[in-house]
Amino acid sequence: MKRTVIDLQGLQLALRDFTALLGKDRVFTAEEDKDAYSDHFAGANQAAEHRPSAAIAPDTVEEVREIVRIANRHGTPLWPISRGKNFGYGGSAPVLAGSVVLDLSRMKKIEIDERNGTVVVEPGVSFFDLYDFIQAKGLPLILSVPGNSWGSVAGNALDRGVGYTPYGDHASRICGLEVVLPDGDLVRTGMGAIGSGPTWNLYKPGYGPSWDTMFCQSNFGIVTKLGLWLMAEPESVLGLNIDVDKPEDLGWLIDTLAPLRRNGILQQSPSIGNWLRAAATLTTREQWAKPGEKLGSSAIAAIRQKFGIGWWAVALRFYGPLEITEATMRVVERAFEGKPVQKLGRTRWVKGDPPEGSPVTGVPLTYPLANANWFGGRGGHLGFSPVLPVDGDAALKLFKRNYELHDQYGLDYHPSFAIGERSMNNVNQLLFDRDNPAFVANADKLLRQLVKEAAAQGYAEYRAHISYMDLIADTFDFNDHALRRLNQKVKDALDPRGVIAPGKSGIWPANRREHKA
Structure with missing residues (x-):
């Protein structure tokens, strides 16, 4: 499958602008940095297939929005990660080699509604972070954690991770997202679209179409806040x-x-x-x-x-x-x-x-x-x-x-x-x-x-x-891969320059798509 290569001139201009925005200490371009953001379980001859060109680490939602605008300006693909600990599935590495890893692990805000048993987390919050937060405050709430719990609470839920309690279907417990769209716009789903109010993380559908699941395993936007239901500590x-x-x-x-x-x-x-x-x-x-x-x-x-x-x-x-x-x-x-x-x-x-x-x-x-x-x-x-x-x-x-x-x-x-x-x-x-x-x-x-x-x-x-996202997408072949065509239409409408995670879940933007006879 042929892909257009990374525009190296555009990449250098983007890195210049990322540095101006974030400072040198949050733009990582050394070879050891690229190693750190590569697939740690890849074989010796496989790592290069998904090697990033650099990584950047914002602190705030506004920095994420500006990063997306810069990426659009120079046509530079971004690969957002929460903490990059999804080992066995590629870790921090991008599908498209040469992408810039957008590392959100510094974004670690936690807001808990104890009475209603909900939490809003930024992508960098790990299961250990949230567990320690709950324990330190003595809250009568328990988490649902995956087998290896060093990853992101938000990232795991968005990738449909599972745990061991009655709340173990993590994606089903999502209620309300904040998302930076591929043009830098910012949206809150469900009742969060009101702008302020107490029901954002209580009522999933909102009004009109419900968008939360659209951002699970997708490349349609960058989730910067995720609402999640927590389980009350049982007797x-x-x-x-x-x-x-x-x-x-x-x-x-x-x-x-x-x-x-x-x-x-x-x-x-x-x-x-x-x-x-x-x-x-x-x-x-x-x-x-x-x-x-x-x-x-x-x-x-x-x-x-x-x-x-x-x-x-x-x-x-x-x-x-x-x-x-x-x-x-x-x-x-x-x-x-x-x-x-x-x-x-x-x-x-x-x-x-x-x-x-x-x-x-x-x-x-x-x-x-x-x-x-x-x-x-x-x-x-x-x-x-x-x-x-x-x-x-x-x-x-x-x-x-x-x-x-x-x-x-x-x-x-x-x-x-x-x-x-x-x-x-x-x-x-x-x-x-x-x-x-x-x-x-x-x-x-x-x-x-x-x-x-x-x-x-x-x-x-x-x-x-x-390495197998296209292979898996190919198995969903009803009506000549109608689901893939739908995903592509949404991708092209939201992300015409194809800067957000090209290839994620087999969804490629038009400028990097395989053309079949």
């Missing part, structure tokens, strides 16, 4: 930790959980993970097999025995008044009666107990990132996450085929299935050693094959790594 959190013994137990496990989730008995989106999800953060592969050697059933059995884990495991949690959570847990336990459960453990936290201290109660953490070191060397991973119906047979079929493909390409299979009300995400982490070119090439081939075979079954991803 109790009770739980069941369930392990099962065999790979094929995945089918009945999903079918048992599906009606509980669909009918609202389970309010969180439980995530079923295999033995490697636990093992990859606690150990490394070299302890169990020689380099290049297949990790056979005996090694898997040894790993499971050492850590006391099933082939699959899922953590269920129940939130609310104690009499309700105790009754809910009894209902769920009855659903598992007579099922071949390997192990069932109970957890209990009641307000007044010492902090439970994990993501299920909104505590951010980063240790799951250790799974990137599974193969040794400088580790990395890619994400492949198709959306499936909540159906045990469908999941088992996809699991078996994907297991075969991982084995074929020499990667260990690291899947999980996160169950929503009507769908589930099959999140796969392709772990590899990024200093091994053959390994990196195999991970790339495997991901492309996974995408191809999933699409043949009518499944597509819900998010994508920067």
Whole structure:
């Protein structure tokens, strides 16, 4: 796919104007700066494909607006990031090499409405920042955090990230955005369009068309403030930790959980993970097999025995008044009666107990990132996450085929299935050693094959790594890619010079678009 190259003369003029606006200390052009904003999980031969030309770091919304005006004046593409911690999907790096990374991590304002349980955050606010803010003020609110919580609250929600509490569908909790449009104009969505008033972050639709979801995974503007609903601290959190013994137990496990989730008995989106999800953060592969050697059933059995884990495991949690959570847990336990459960453990936290201290109660953490070191060397991973119906047979079929493909390409299979009300995400982490070119090439081939075979079954991803955004967009092919044409029309109307994140989610502006016969 051909792209027009970056206009180097325009870039130099833009950097001159960015420096005049921000000062030299907030314009980064050294090679080590470019390294810092590149994809940290890219293979040795892949990093250049998405290497930025520079990065800039504004402090205020007004600076963002002026930056966009400068970019338009010189035709310089910008790649906005919140904190750039979305490792496995490209980190800080742009789709289009040579873009200027617009780093919003210095914008860290937090405004909380304790009574209504809402917060407005700027893009630089991390989950740790917001957690510390809530703890310091002693507010009776809890977060929903992703597995690796060092990223941006706003960025994660805009990329449709997920967590472990009943508020785990982060994008669905967005209520009210402030957005800098590609021409530098500033808009507030929903009730924020009134200009002032108490309902901006309380009522999602606003008046007329509702625009919040338009800015999720898009390149139609730069979000500078995001309203989010927070969960009230519950009186109790009770739980069941369930392990099962065999790979094929995945089918009945999903079918048992599906009606509980669909009918609202389970309010969180439980995530079923295999033995490697636990093992990859606690150990490394070299302890169990020689380099290049297949990790056979005996090694898997040894790993499971050492850590006391099933082939699959899922953590269920129940939130609310104690009499309700105790009754809910009894209902769920009855659903598992007579099922071949390997192990069932109970957890209990009641307000007044010492902090439970994990993501299920909104505590951010980063240790799951250790799974990137599974193969040794400088580790990395890619994400492949198709959306499936909540159906045990469908999941088992996809699991078996994907297991075969991982084995074929020499990667260990690291899947999980996160169950929503009507769908589930099959999140796969392709772990590899990024200093091994053959390994990196195999991970790339495997991901492309996974995408191809999933699409043949009518499944597509819900998010994508920067190197595969066009590939994923191609799978949405109804009526000769009508959705892509719609996205392009909106892009060209809002951003005729194509300066905001060209290529994001497979959406290219007219001046960089592939022309097909």
